[in-house]
Amino acid sequence: MRGRYGEAEQLYRGLIDDDDRLRGPDHRQTLAARYNLARMIGLQGRYREAEELGRQVLADRRTLLDEDHPDNLAQAVPP
Numbered sequence: 532m533r534g535r536y537g538e539a540e541q542l543y544r545g546l547i548d549d550d551d552r553l554r555g556p557d558h559r560q561t562l563a564a565r566y567n568l569a570r571m572i573g574l575q576g577r578y579r580e581a582e583e584l585g586r587q588v589l590a591d592r593r594t595l596l597d598e599d600h601p602d603n604l605a606q607a608v609p610p
Contacts (some may be wrong), residue, residue, distance in 0.1 A: 536574045543568040557595050562588055 543564055550561035566588045573581030 536571045540568060540571040540575070543571060557591065559595070562592055562595070565591075 546564045547561060547568060550558060550564055554561055565584065569581045569584040569588060572584065
């Protein structure tokens with residue numbers, strides 16, 4: 532989706548809705564989709580919104596996984 536971040540954002544929003552319903556909001560795939568949504572929002576220049584969502588995802592991951600889990604260490608708050 533090179534440069535088509537708005538379209539990607541809408542796809543991730545739909546994926547998150549499906550994941551929430553099928554897997555639950557705390558499932559690792561749902562959290563990954565929420566992180567990717569934050570990235571797409573950040574790539575569109577909506578940095579505050581992206582940071583807020585990214586911080587929420589990181590907090591949820593830290594609750595779900597150990598603080599030092601590789602998924603937590605590898606993912607930074609998106610720009």
